[in-house]
Amino acid sequence: MNEQQLITRAKQGAADCFTQLVVSYQTRLYSYLLARCQNSFDADDVLQETFINAYKYLKSYDAQWQFSTWLFTIARRVLSKLKTTYHYTLDVLSGREPALEEDPFSVDKNNIWKLIKKDLKPNSYDVLWFFYMEQLSIKEISHIMNQSQSWVKTNLHRSKMKLNNNSALEHMLEAK
Amino acid sequence: MNENPIKNTGMISDLEQQLVQDGQVVTQQAQLRLAKSDVKQSLIAALTSEQVIAKNTLFRPWWYGFAAVIGITAMIWIAGPIDSIQPDQLSVSEPLDFGLKSLPLSLEQKFNQPLLEEQQAIIDDLKALKTQLLSI
Numbered sequence: 321m322n323e324q325q326l327i328t329r330a331k332q333g334a335a336d337c338f339t340q341l342v343v344s345y346q347t348r349l350y351s352y353l354l355a356r357c358q359n360s361f362d363a364d365d366v367l368q369e370t371f372i373n374a375y376k377y378l379k380s381y382d383a384q385w386q387f388s389t390w391l392f393t394i395a396r397r398v399l400s401k402l403k404t405t406y407h408y409t410l411d412v413l414s415g416r417e418p419a420l421e422e423d424p425f426s427v428d429k430n431n432i433w434k435l436i437k438k439d440l441k442p443n444s445y446d447v448l449w450f451f452y453m454e455q456l457s458i459k460e461i462s463h464i465m466n467q468s469q470s471w472v473k474t475n476l477h478r479s480k481m482k483l484n485n486n487s488a489l490e491h492m493l494e495a496k
Numbered sequence: 497m498n499e500n501p502i503k504n505t506g507m508i509s510d511l512e513q514q515l516v517q518d519g520q521v522v523t524q525q526a527q528l529r530l531a532k533s534d535v536k537q538s539l540i541a542a543l544t545s546e547q548v549i550a551k552n553t554l555f556r557p558w559w560y561g562f563a564a565v566i567g568i569t570a571m572i573w574i575a576g577p578i579d580s581i582q583p584d585q586l587s588v589s590e591p592l593d594f595g596l597k598s599l600p601l602s603l604e605q606k607f608n609q610p611l612l613e614e615q616q617a618i619i620d621d622l623k624a625l626k627t628q629l630l631s632i
Contacts, residue, residue, distance in 0.1 A: 335543065339536060346535055351526040355519070360529055371539050427525065432518040452512060453519040483511055493510050 323387060331378050338378070342371055345391055352449055353395065355433045356442075359426050366402060370395040389460045396446065396464065430492070439486055444479045447472055 321329070321337070323344070329337040349370060353363035373394050374381075381390050427434045437445060443465065450456045450464060462469045483489055 335540070339540065342536060342539060346530055347523065347526055350530055350535075351519070351523040354526050354529070355522045363529075364533065364535075367535065368539060368542055372542055375543055427522055431521060432514045433522055448515065449519070452515045453523075480511065484509075489511070493514055 324383065327378070327381065327383070327387065330375075331381075338375055341387065345388060346371075348388060348454065349391055349395060351453065352392065353399075355427060355449060356399065356445065362402065366395060366398050369398045369402075373398065385463055386456075386460060388454065389456065389464055392450065392454070392464045393466075432489070432492070435489060435492065436483060439482055439489075440479055444475055447475050448479055451476060 321340075323341070326337045326341055330341060346367065350363060350367050353366050354360060357363040357366060370391060374391060377394075381387070429435075433449075436448070440448070447461055447465065450461045456464070458469050458472050462472045465472060467475075
């Protein structure tokens with residue numbers, strides 16, 4: 321059964337088809353959430369909430385967009401509601417790492433995705449992730465971000481400029 | 497056509513390369529984590545409980561509209577016909593006295609006289625026009 325058939329069956333209430341969709345997309349979605357959230361516990365919660373919402377509102381899914389695009393849109397909404405995730409302002413102001421010590425799945429502090437969190441706003445961070453890791457088109461990203469395509473292009477350009485001008489990041493890249 | 501240059505070309509900077517590489521590390525971590533935790537099972541459990549809640553809940557969306565209609569009907573029935581004031585029920589009240597003092601006559605004349613003169617001139621013109629029209 322291909323993806324569209326799975327979606328159609330899931331829309332009709334076939335839970336096993338929806339489960340197959342979950343299995344297909346859970347790694348991609350969880351990678352994004354693991355990078356985006358402060359710890360894996362938050363990522364777990366958001367992942368579950370995202371799939372629950374996807375199941376609830378599956379009938380509203382528009383097949384003109386990729387299924388992953390729709391899932392990422394939901395995930396971002398869930399993230400924005402979750403207070404314990406990505407305290408960008410708090411991180412910047414306090415300059416501390418709020419990741420839990422006992423979290424074995426927390427992203428390594430030398431990972432570039434961890435480092436750039438301090439430099440970028442959540443929206444810019446998401447655009448970078450969707451562009452480089454998900455390799456989504458500008459059109460798809462603009463749909464997820466609920467912004468124009470020009471906004472996405474500008475945001476992407478500015479983020480790259482900002483990161484290129486970051487000396488700490490430059491040293492890290494040289495060292496690697 | 498895919499607009500993502502990462503897909504179309506291999507020309508990426510060190511920064512972009514690092515983003516992709518470290519992103520793949522995150523993906524590996526995600527795979528490890530998912531392998532250890534049974535997301536599928538916990539999700540099925542959560543969905544089942546959500547569905548149970550949804551089935552048991554009394555407040556479905558269409559209930560709100562139905563309840564509103566019943567409520568409004570009941571309110572109208574209890575309140576009875578809406579009272580209205582008839583003209584014969586109105587009583588003449590004393591004119592309101594705000595205690596305002598009129599301007600001194602000279603000032604009033606100063607301000608109003610030109611306006612009155614203009615008003616009179618317009619009236620005269622209109623009268624003249626009317627006379628002319630009637631005489632045609």
